[in-house]
Amino acid sequence: MAVGGGGTGYVPEAEAQLVDASNGAPLFHQIAVILRDRIVSGELGPGARLPSEADICGLWSVSRITAKRALDTLALEGLVARARGRGTTVLQRTRPPSATTRLDGWFENASRMAEATTIHVLGFGYRPAPAHVANELDLTPGTEVQHARRVRRLDGRALSHLESWVPAEIGRGWTEQAMRATPLMRLLAEHGAAPATARQTISATTAPPDVAAALDMVSGAALLDVRRRVVDASGRAVQFMRALYRPDLYRFEMELGRSEGEGGWRTDAASTPERQAGASQG
Amino acid sequence: MAVGGGGTGYVPEAEAQLVDASNGAPLFHQIAVILRDRIVSGELGPGARLPSEADICGLWSVSRITAKRALDTLALEGLVARARGRGTTVLQRTRPPSATTRLDGWFENASRMAEATTIHVLGFGYRPAPAHVANELDLTPGTEVQHARRVRRLDGRALSHLESWVPAEIGRGWTEQAMRATPLMRLLAEHGAAPATARQTISATTAPPDVAAALDMVSGAALLDVRRRVVDASGRAVQFMRALYRPDLYRFEMELGRSEGEGGWRTDAASTPERQAGASQG
DNA sequence: CACTATTTGTCCGTATGTATG
């Protein structure tokens, strides 16, 4: 029995994607992951039909209850619509990945982003710098730093979770209200620490429960993990931040040409031991 | 009893990270996510001690078996070491994120990467182009394309899962052996489709089981999700590929300066409907 | 050296939720 056709059809190598009961994760969840990936990858576009419950039973040798739960999970997330007789179809992305960032023109991006989004401050205070933060900011561990946790929203939808550390000598005296209304880059500039350059790494991670809650996601979902170390014109580290982005609402986009620079791909080796815990861990 | 101190100390807002039994995900898994994030974020560096099983019991009100399973999970992943009487400690990253990529100098990166890694071909063949691929390659859906699934390995460890589509008129006649030994960019060049530029988007996704198996990860883990549309000098699309990277072994790294270009941040709106499923989905 | 507290390893029995048939 083949894949229940219809719509765009084409379900490649369905059987190659195995689900394993002894895997720890519930079966319905594993199947939901597979189908979700086909949707976000674009393989199943808006309007496309997902395999029916009966198809799923046959494809992965599971009971219909399990198949139904997998599809219901996707429906709860708003990815698909289910209807008797019509099957399960991929919904129009009401708002496709709402925000993309080009990696050139950092300053312009930051300020444009600040204009279009709102900030909610989750936490804000002064505390001794943990080791890895002190390392990034060239401070001795325990030095006081300003720590803030914020959420950026684009027309009501949580876009990113931002955790920022600023040396207390710079961040001293900022109010929570200022942190809500004024872009951090401007606050830094107004306190004699105008950002000049930054070193940024992009990775991925799973959402811990507190971040997941702040971003309206389930715990364990995949997030873009961006770390940025900002220095001013004199080379002093003025901010370290970790931003976690919802991948369905935010992504990076870039044009690749020929050479330009000659920085490039490299394996580990090198990298000084002091920096090990921090930026060069990546 | 407070947080089991020791080592680097500083466990911020431990109690603020709640675990919820009715969340769907198992408790031990939720706790493992929290602790794993503290390790990969650098908060707990090599040698640092994790909270003991008893600590975890108190912090999140779970039984010792649950606490133990959370810690055992991290030990299985090779992140921590456990020993009676000594507790659970973060391991030295024997090989820190083995590979990082600067985003300038695409060609140099690609060839350098090809030198240092090996390729394993998982699947290879010709088939009608699914809609989203045809869209990216400016073909009509159903046109024959060459499709390949490969895994890139760096000294034995799976680094990335690569899925590539090339129009059949270009990719016709390539052998599986050539795809293993010769960089794709060179193969393209040798068939009159020398890559000139590419448009790339970086996002994150969860690992479907087949990809997870190929990369030696558990299904559902977070992956870097990179899509690239390559065009030759005449503007013809010559390849579309989706690369999924292990975030612990690979990440992007870049320097951010002032302006340079004026491409930048934007919200949705715009974007032609035809391109909706693909790169300009954002 | 013993003594103790800490911490993990292993075992038991039981209750609940998930998934199959």
Add this chain to the structure above:
DNA sequence: TCATACATACGGACAAATAGT
């Protein structure tokens, strides 16, 4: 709906290794 199987989670108990007094 029911019986069965398994994973999850709880509570408790004891043994073994480590570190400090």
